[in-house]
Amino acid sequence: MAKVLLKGNEALAEAALAAGCRFYSGYPITPQTEILEYLSWRMEDVGGEFIQAESELAGINMVLGAAAAGARALTTSSGPGFSLKQEGISYLVAADLPAVIVDVMRIGTGLGDISQGQGDYWQLTRGGGHGDYRTLVLAPDSVQENADMMAEAFDLAEKYRHPVLIASDAAIGQMIEAVEIPEFIEHDIDKFDWTIKGCKKGTEQRKIQNIYYTHPDYETYLADKYAEMEEQEQRYENIQVEDAELVLVAYGISSRVCREAVEAARAEGLKLGLIRPVTLWPFPVKAFEEAKAAKAFLTVEMNILGQMVDDVKLATCGKYPVDHYGSIFEIPEYDGIIEKAKEMLKKGEV
Amino acid sequence: MRLVAPETVTFTESGFCPGCGHGLAVRLIAEVMEEMGLSEKLLTIVDVACGSLNIDSWRFDTIMAAHGRPIATAVGVKKVRPENPVMAYIGDGAAYSIGLAETMHTALRNDNVVTVVINNSLYGMTGGQCAPTSLPGQITTSTPRGKDTKKAGMPFRVEEAFTGFDIAYLARGSMADARGMIQSKKYLQKAFEKHMNGEGFCLVELLSACPTNLNITPVKSVERIKNDMIPYFPLGEFKDKKEEE
Amino acid sequence: MAKEIICAGFGGQGILTTGMILISAGMEQDKNVLFYPSYGSEMRGGTANCTVKISDKLIASPNSKHPDILLTMNTPAIDKFEERLKPGGLLLVNSSIAPDDRTYRDDITVVKVPATDIAAEVKNPKGANLVMLGALAAHSELFSVEYMEEAIVSFFEKKGKGKFNEKNVACYRRGVEGK
Numbered sequence: 179m180a181k182v183l184l185k186g187n188e189a190l191a192e193a194a195l196a197a198g199c200r201f202y203s204g205y206p207i208t209p210q211t212e213i214l215e216y217l218s219w220r221m222e223d224v225g226g227e228f229i230q231a232e233s234e235l236a237g238i239n240m241v242l243g244a245a246a247a248g249a250r251a252l253t254t255s256s257g258p259g260f261s262l263k264q265e266g267i268s269y270l271v272a273a274d275l276p277a278v279i280v281d282v283m284r285i286g287t288g289l290g291d292i293s294q295g296q297g298d299y300w301q302l303t304r305g306g307g308h309g310d311y312r313t314l315v316l317a318p319d320s321v322q323e324n325a326d327m328m329a330e331a332f333d334l335a336e337k338y339r340h341p342v343l344i345a346s347d348a349a350i351g352q353m354i355e356a357v358e359i360p361e362f363i364e365h366d367i368d369k370f371d372w373t374i375k376g377c378k379k380g381t382e383q384r385k386i387q388n389i390y391y392t393h394p395d396y397e398t399y400l401a402d403k404y405a406e407m408e409e410q411e412q413r414y415e416n417i418q419v420e421d422a423e424l425v426l427v428a429y430g431i432s433s434r435v436c437r438e439a440v441e442a443a444r445a446e447g448l449k450l451g452l453i454r455p456v457t458l459w460p461f462p463v464k465a466f467e468e469a470k471a472a473k474a475f476l477t478v479e480m481n482i483l484g485q486m487v488d489d490v491k492l493a494t495c496g497k498y499p500v501d502h503y504g505s506i507f508e509i510p511e512y513d514g515i516i517e518k519a520k521e522m523l524k525k526g527e528v
Numbered sequence: 529m530r531l532v533a534p535e536t537v538t539f540t541e542s543g544f545c546p547g548c549g550h551g552l553a554v555r556l557i558a559e560v561m562e563e564m565g566l567s568e569k570l571l572t573i574v575d576v577a578c579g580s581l582n583i584d585s586w587r588f589d590t591i592m593a594a595h596g597r598p599i600a601t602a603v604g605v606k607k608v609r610p611e612n613p614v615m616a617y618i619g620d621g622a623a624y625s626i627g628l629a630e631t632m633h634t635a636l637r638n639d640n641v642v643t644v645v646i647n648n649s650l651y652g653m654t655g656g657q658c659a660p661t662s663l664p665g666q667i668t669t670s671t672p673r674g675k676d677t678k679k680a681g682m683p684f685r686v687e688e689a690f691t692g693f694d695i696a697y698l699a700r701g702s703m704a705d706a707r708g709m710i711q712s713k714k715y716l717q718k719a720f721e722k723h724m725n726g727e728g729f730c731l732v733e734l735l736s737a738c739p740t741n742l743n744i745t746p747v748k749s750v751e752r753i754k755n756d757m758i759p760y761f762p763l764g765e766f767k768d769k770k771e772e773e
Numbered sequence: 774m775a776k777e778i779i780c781a782g783f784g785g786q787g788i789l790t791t792g793m794i795l796i797s798a799g800m801e802q803d804k805n806v807l808f809y810p811s812y813g814s815e816m817r818g819g820t821a822n823c824t825v826k827i828s829d830k831l832i833a834s835p836n837s838k839h840p841d842i843l844l845t846m847n848t849p850a851i852d853k854f855e856e857r858l859k860p861g862g863l864l865l866v867n868s869s870i871a872p873d874d875r876t877y878r879d880d881i882t883v884v885k886v887p888a889t890d891i892a893a894e895v896k897n898p899k900g901a902n903l904v905m906l907g908a909l910a911a912h913s914e915l916f917s918v919e920y921m922e923e924a925i926v927s928f929f930e931k932k933g934k935g936k937f938n939e940k941n942v943a944c945y946r947r948g949v950e951g952k
Contacts, residue, residue: 183796183808201608227607231600232633239597239630243573243604246591251604269594353835354793354808356800367608374589374605376569376612379535385583387592431835438833509834 181356186321186346187212189357190280191220193325194252197332198365199278200226201244201251203237207259208292209348210282214254234259238266238279245270245277246374246386248367250332254280256348257290260298260306267341268307272388276335276342278328283347283430285480285506294348295506296430299485302345303459312404314338314411315458317345317429321355329360336370338407345458347480349431349509407460414462415454418444422451424519425469427490428478429455431509436478439512443519450519455486463493474499474522478515480506534558535587536567542585547746549736550578552703553646554585556713557615560720561588566613571605573598575618575627577653579646582617596627599634602641613642613723620647620661620733624684631731635693638728642719645686645731647700648738649757656741660684663760668741686733687766696727698767702735704753708763715765727769735761775830776915777837779854780902781822782846782867787902791844792823794906797931798916798924799827809835820849827915842913844905846870846888855881865908867901884912884951891947897937900944907948918949 221228231237244251260281285295331342428436433454443450477486484502537558561567593601602616623645651657657670665674701712719730737749796806807826839859846867860880869889888904910921
């Protein structure tokens with residue numbers, strides 16, 4: 179397929195259809211609304227179901243029903259709306275249901291504002307709702323990845339019977355880039371026996387409920403499931419990490435600027451590298467094995483509290499200084515990152 | 529009424545209290561399904577409250593959805609499996625309190641799902657608190673001095689709120705005696721017929737006993753339906769779209 | 774080649790279309806392209822702006838701190854973005870709207886084109902942005918004058934609006950001439 183110019187949100191929506199998604203229910207909120215608007219007409223074209231739900235709560239619980247019935251189901255939101263979806267995400271996890279939920283992050287706590295941000299890292303990676311769970315989280319850094327990650331997200335969701343979150347942000351969602359939409363694939367709603375379809379006489383009834391009620395060895399099952407995801411699904415991209423004295427750690431929109439920072443710093447002799455987590459959970463601990471020359475790590479995120487710092491400290495067993503370069507009103511600039519890196523190296527704290 | 533229960537019902541695994549109305553409702557639904565030849569097709573969505581125990585007392589593919597959300601979940605199911613009958617089975621707390629927005633908007637869209645609401649005038653699973661359906665002066669664990677309608681409002685009457693919507697069917701039956709059961713079964717049957725005809729949203733409310741939380745005997749609990757509940761919750765069909773047309 | 778362009782003006786002046794034409798032209802030459810609009814409540818204030826990046830390399834940020842080219846179609850756009858222009862950068866001014874006596878930074882190239890008047894003369898009032906694109910092509914090395922014209926024609930054809938292309942090209946060529 180030839181490249182086309184699409185907004186990140188639209189590319190994500192079209193790619194969801196390409197991945198076989200035929201059910202969407204969501205609620206408008208900037209900056210993810212283009213996904214809902216696009217699917218409001220495009221879903222019908224491909225014979226799927228689109229519902230503008232009365233709330234995010236209704237939207238996510240419709241997705242739960244559609245997923246239980248066998249569809250590849252999607253809902254999308256941003257910040258405040260994503261919080262409302264946590265109830266449903268917790269229930270999806272409890273019932274071992276696959277679904278894809280997108281958070282096009284905006285800035286701030288409470289209402290915050292509509293501009294780009296990366297303030298939902300904790301919510302995305304720590305479960306977000308009540309209970310003892312985490313979800314797989316993929317973080318695209320371009321319009322192309324917004325498209326490429328949809329099929330991967332649905333595949334992972336089905337592989338583990340677990341919801342998968344996409345951590346997009348307003349910048350990735352609103353920007354237009356040239357993108358190649360993946361080939362369309364067919365999804366069969368009867369692909370799995372566990373989906374509800376009607377209980378034939380003499381066969382076992384299908385129950386979609388918290389598996390805790392029925393699983394013969396729930397504790398082991400749960401521990402093993404998460405251990406497998408942590409072992410198998412770490413995804414990352416390392417850029418000039420091996421000889422880097424200071425390693426930047428950034429995902430999504432911030433990682434793009436960090437690439438620029440690495441290149442510019444090396445041009446002036448400063449050995450920067452970049453670890454770009456592609457999965458935010460599981461956090462790509464394996465990526466840090468390559469950082470053999472590192473003296474310190476610097477996360478670059480569009481939040482003020484440095485939400486990823488703890489994960490970097492854990493990944494490096496607390497052996498190195500880890501600092502944070504945050505900016506929330508504007509996307510960070512590469513020169514500011516380099517300045518901060520120099521400061522860290524000079525301070526002698528490393 | 530027959531003495532043999534439909535094959536889709538087993539009460540050996542159900543955990544309902546003695547005298548509870550849920551068992552009666554399950555029996556009615558299962559009979560209607562059997563008579564309509566839909567037993568192998570029905571997909572049900574139960575709430576997490578007392579009605580959730582039905583996941584083990586019937587043999588229909590079932591989702592146990594979040595409190596107040598089964599109707600939304602049922603909409604999702606129906607869109608994916610339009611050929612199957614789809615029923616949300618919930619209590620009055622789910623339908624008229626925490627899930628009222630979902631109930632309203634499903635009615636507003638006239639989504640083609642059957643909703644069965646078991647109205648026992650209180651919150652059963654959590655131990656008998658005041659519900660939007662609790663009667664004036666009703667003693668509950670959250671209104672120990674009696675429900676004060678100045679603070680909590682009058683009992684929620686679904687027909688007052690919903691008949692203005694362009695929905696397919698709305699009826700209320702009682703499960704207090706044989707006559708009420710026969711009438712309730714007819715309402716359920718009509719709802720499923722309309723549902724299978726694709727006519728839209730059908731809601732059947734069933735007045736139900738809850739001796740445990742009312743702290744009265746099963747017999748007194750059904751008498752209460754007749755004497756105390758029906759005056760606030762009149763029986764009958766309030767919306768029957770086809771007849772109106 | 775890596776170029777950063779900010780286009781800004783009133784809503785309705787075709788600012789976003791201008792940006793889209795530029796990245797379409799870039800994409801057809803297999804460049805990396807990026808378009809970032811102003812959006813949401815900012816959009817409803819009546820001003821519109823977008824950032825366009827065209828590069829042989831990967832593009833990092835969607836923002837442009839110091840653009841190479843600033844295409845402005847009204848005065849507030851100049852007020853807002855002139856100081857950010859790279860030294861030696863190109864500022865395109867719609868002299869139908871910006872006052873004649875306005876002063877500009879002396880370390881940049883300022884090109885004034887009466888875009889709104891020209892578009893009116895050509896009887897294509899919505900084509901003022903194409904006049905500006907003509908000036909951009911003539912005064913920068915982003916695209917050749919001929920290629921930019923082809924790109925405009927192809928852009929509108931793909932949108933099913935090819936029938937306007939005669940007047941669109943007329944606007945564009947007047948912009949190249951600068952008068």
